[in-house]
Amino acid sequence: MNTHFKTYHPYASPFDPCKPILEKTYSTxxxxxxxxxxxxxxxxxxxxxxxxxxxxxxxxxxxxxxxxKAKGGLPT
Structure with missing residues (x-):
């Protein structure tokens, strides 16, 4: 089954001063x-x-x- 949303896990450096984003999502x-x-x-x-x-x-x-939040339907 194909899904239009994919996820990946970018590298998070232990020396990064900001809180890392552990999972990112994109649409295909x-x-x-x-x-x-x-x-x-x-x-x-x-x-x-x-x-x-x-x-x-x-x-x-x-x-x-x-x-x-995904509303669905056509843009107005």
């Missing part, structure tokens, strides 16, 4: 997990596509930073 776009674009994918309306940044709903990936 959905198109990385599709080998090809299947025919007849559902599409956004033209206005929704401009807001989403893609015409196809399967390629839409809302990005939220780690401090925001």
């Amino acid at each position: 776009p959905p198109h990385l997990y599709m080998g090809f674009q299947p025919p007849n994918l559902p599409q956004f309306t033209p206005l929704e596509a401009l807001r989403a940044g893609t015409l196809w709903k399967d390629f839409y990936d809302p990005w939220y930073n780690s401090l925001e």
